[in-house]
Amino acid sequence: DVKVTQSSRYLVKRTGEKVFLECVQDMDHENMFWYRQDPGLGLRLIYFSYDVKMKEKGDIPEGYSVSREKKERFSLILESASTNQTSMYLCASSSGTGGNEQYFGPGTRLTVT
Amino acid sequence: QKEVEQDPGPLSVPEGAIVSLNCTYSNSAFQYFMWYRQYSRKGPELLMYTYSSGNKEDGRFTAQVDKSSKYISLFIRDSQPSDSATYLCAMTTYPGTYKYIFGTGTRLKVLA
Numbered sequence: 001d002v003k004v005t006q007s008s009r010y011l012v013k014r015t016g017e018k019v020f021l022e023c024v025q026d027m028d029h030e031n032m033f034w035y036r037q038d039p040g041l042g043l044r045l046i047y048f049s050y051d052v053k054m055k056e057k058g059d060i061p062e063g064y065s066v067s068r069e070k071k072e073r074f075s076l077i078l079e080s081a082s083t084n085q086t087s088m089y090l091c092a093s094s095s096g097t098g099g100n101e102q103y104f105g106p107g108t109r110l111t112v113t
Numbered sequence: 114q115k116e117v118e119q120d121p122g123p124l125s126v127p128e129g130a131i132v133s134l135n136c137t138y139s140n141s142a143f144q145y146f147m148w149y150r151q152y153s154r155k156g157p158e159l160l161m162y163t164y165s166s167g168n169k170e171d172g173r174f175t176a177q178v179d180k181s182s183k184y185i186s187l188f189i190r191d192s193q194p195s196d197s198a199t200y201l202c203a204m205t206t207y208p209g210t211y212k213y214i215f216g217t218g219t220r221l222k223v224l225a
Contacts, residue, residue, distance in 0.1 A: 004156075031211060040121075042217040043201075050211060090156055099145050099205050102213060104156040 003027070004105035006091055012111045019078040021108050023091030031094045032074035033102065034058075034066060036087040043090065049074055050097075081112045116140055119202055119216030128225050132189040136202035136216045139183065143204040143214075146178050148187045151199045151218065160200075161187065192223045 007022035023032065033048040035058075045058030047066040055066050063085060067075045074093075078085055088109050092102040119136045126132055134148075145164055149157035161176040163169045169176045175188040185204075189196055199218040206212075 006156075033211070040217065043215040045212070048211050056211070088154075099210060101145075101147055101159055101162040102203070103159060104149070107154070107156040109154065 004091055004093055004103055006089075006105040006108050008108050009106060010109050010111075012113065013078075013081050014113055015082060017078075017081050017112075019081050019110065019112075021076040021078075021089055021091075021110070023074045023076070023093075023105055024072050025074075025091075025093040025103070025105075026072065027093065027095070027103070028071065029093035029095045029103075030071075031096075032068065033092040033094075034064075034074065034076045035090045035092065036060070036085075037090055037107075038087050046076065078110075081110075083112050086110060086112045114139060116214045117202065117204065117216045120219055121217060122220040123222055124219060125222045125224060126192055128192060128194060128223055130192050130223075132192050132196070132221060132223075134187045134189075134200050134202075134219050134221070136185050136204075137183055138185075138204060138214075140206070140214075141180070141183065142206040145205045146176070146185050147203040147213075148174075148176055149201040149203065150196075151201060153198075157201055192221075194223050194225045196223050197221055 034046040035043040049068040065077045091105040094102045148161040151157040166180045173190045177186040201218045202216040
């Protein structure tokens with residue numbers, strides 16, 4: 001079974017703080033993704049990575065950065081958290097060169113006050 | 114117009130009913146289709162993954178793709194209260210892309 005884990009289920013941070021969200025997958029997948037999920041807007045892609053140290057911007061990268069130093073780990077960084085970044089953050093992974101099914105982690109519900 | 118449209122529901126059915134969940138899409142290049150189940154405050158769980166047109170069955174779940182109509186369906190037979198969740202469709206084009214388009218989800222309630 002594919003296992004994608006995320007470092008926190010719930011997180012509360014203050015405006016302006018630097019926030020780190022971590023994701024680890026145990027299936028040796030090449031590709032990893034960060035999404036945010038908001039009611040009525042669905043899942044929106046923030047960043048993805050198709051190899052170690054490689055990253056590509058998704059649809060809404062502003063205010064975020066990512067790091068992938070090891071194949072199994074993909075971190076999302078909020079450089080200076082703002083209230084409009086309050087959301088559910090989902091990490092996913094997939095194998096191959098794209099098009100294959102994605103497997104999701106349990107999500108991190110982040111609240112920025 | 115959104116690339117993928119999905120009725121948000123909620124859809125309420127009695128236990129044991131056959132449930133039909135649907136998505137329509139506009140991009141004829143989509144080739145790979147997925148259905149996810151998401152319980153409240155949890156991550157999406159992959160249910161079905163299909164390529165191109167046709168049917169695929171897995172237990173009580175059947176995924177159907179009609180590329181000519183740009184329409185995909187998920188059928189749940191003998192629905193159970195534990196099936197109560199939000200169901201998301203997702204799709205992507207030929208391999209080599211990392212862009213997946215998700216529907217906004219249909220909320221399903223199965224009443225005991």
